[in-house]
Amino acid sequence: MRLWYSKKAPEFDSKISKSVLHPFAVRDYKGHTLNLYQGCQHRCGYCYATYVWSPEFYNKIYAKSNAPEVLENQLKAWKSKAMEPVMISSATDAYQPAELKFELTRRCVKVLQKYNVPYYVFTKSTLISRDLELHKQYKDNCFLVWSITTCNELIRRTIEPGTPPASVMFEVIKKFSDSGIRCAVNIDPIIPLVTDSPMDFESILDNCLRAGVKFVFGATLRLRADIWERMKTIFKLLHKGNNTIEEYTRLYHFIEPLKQGYNLTVDKFYSDTIIENLKQAVMSRGMFFDFPHLIGSRYIETKNNQLTLMDFI
Ligand code: SF4
Numbered sequence: 001m002r003l004w005y006s007k008k009a010p011e012f013d014s015k016i017s018k019s020v021l022h023p024f025a026v027r028d029y030k031g032h033t034l035n036l037y038q039g040c041q042h043r044c045g046y047c048y049a050t051y052v053w054s055p056e057f058y059n060k061i062y063a064k065s066n067a068p069e070v071l072e073n074q075l076k077a078w079k080s081k082a083m084e085p086v087m088i089s090s091a092t093d094a095y096q097p098a099e100l101k102f103e104l105t106r107r108c109v110k111v112l113q114k115y116n117v118p119y120y121v122f123t124k125s126t127l128i129s130r131d132l133e134l135h136k137q138y139k140d141n142c143f144l145v146w147s148i149t150t151c152n153e154l155i156r157r158t159i160e161p162g163t164p165p166a167s168v169m170f171e172v173i174k175k176f177s178d179s180g181i182r183c184a185v186n187i188d189p190i191i192p193l194v195t196d197s198p199m200d201f202e203s204i205l206d207n208c209l210r211a212g213v214k215f216v217f218g219a220t221l222r223l224r225a226d227i228w229e230r231m232k233t234i235f236k237l238l239h240k241g242n243n244t245i246e247e248y249t250r251l252y253h254f255i256e257p258l259k260q261g262y263n264l265t266v267d268k269f270y271s272d273t274i275i276e277n278l279k280q281a282v283m284s285r286g287m288f289f290d291f292p293h294l295i296g297s298r299y300i301e302t303k304n305n306q307l308t309l310m311d312f313i
Pocket of ligand 1 (some may be wrong): 040041042043044047048091092093101124142160
């Protein structure tokens with residue numbers, strides 16, 4: 001089994017890419033993704049990006065070293081006037097430690113800004129504070145999203161040992177929101193029986209409020225065979241009761257062992273209840289429970305024509 005935790009630092013390597021900007025659509029959201037690294041040192045046990053084609057996901061990080069040049073060429077050659085927002089990143093963390101060495105995110109953000117392309121950054125990192133001024137100068141056209149799963153340090157160190165503590169992330173978020181940059185928090189995944197209690201939500205949401213976060217959204221854990229194997233180790237490390245596995249088989253409607261090829265969502269009643277509770281807790285604090293939709297084309301020819309992200313919020 002591919003374990004997520006290790007005391008060894010990962011190896012870094014470079015690779016050349018032919019294309020870095022890829023279209024994607026999720027439900028009613030359409031946009032592009034930009035994944036500048038392959039692999040991720042944040043080592044989240046529940047990570048969805050650990051596919052079979054990336055067996056060294058946590059231990060070997062590939063930097064797409066020519067990404068800024070390839071991105072610029074792709075944007076130069078863009079045929080349509082319309083350009084959907086770019087999501088940095090969907091299958092890695094753009095501000096993981098490798099970014100200190102390679103600076104690919106910083107350089108690609110500069111290219112996106114040069115071509116007036118709106119973007120989101122999704123991260124769990126505090127390294128993003130290095131680029132505060134860069135994002136600030138583009139604050140009407142970017143949205144920064146921190147993925148925070150728990151404020152409980154014991155749980156955080158077990159389930160995502162390569163991430164900073166939530167308290168440190170919230171200090172960074174506050175600096176960004178104080179600078180006028182729109183910040184959101186994504187509570188994803190909400191892990192049944194581990195991070196799904198009202199107290200878990202309250203501690204995250206109270207911190208969001210203090211940090212000036214306006215948007216909060218979240219989603220419950222999905223299960224695949226490899227994620228399930230890691231979850232069972234997580235249950236052991238967290239001393240969860242013997243019946244946890246059984247409860248999961250009920251919640252996700254499967255029979256042990258979970259076979260390869262399944263991608264299970266949790267029981268609908270459980271999910272609806274949890275998400276509704278989260279929504280009420282978010283709204284009672286005066287924040288929006290929503291993914292800050294940046295749907296819509298914007299023109300990349302002249303600044304005067306451009307729609308900003310504000311148009312979609
Ligand atoms: S930060 Fe994201 S990509 Fe990195 S290990 Fe965690 S879930 Fe996976």
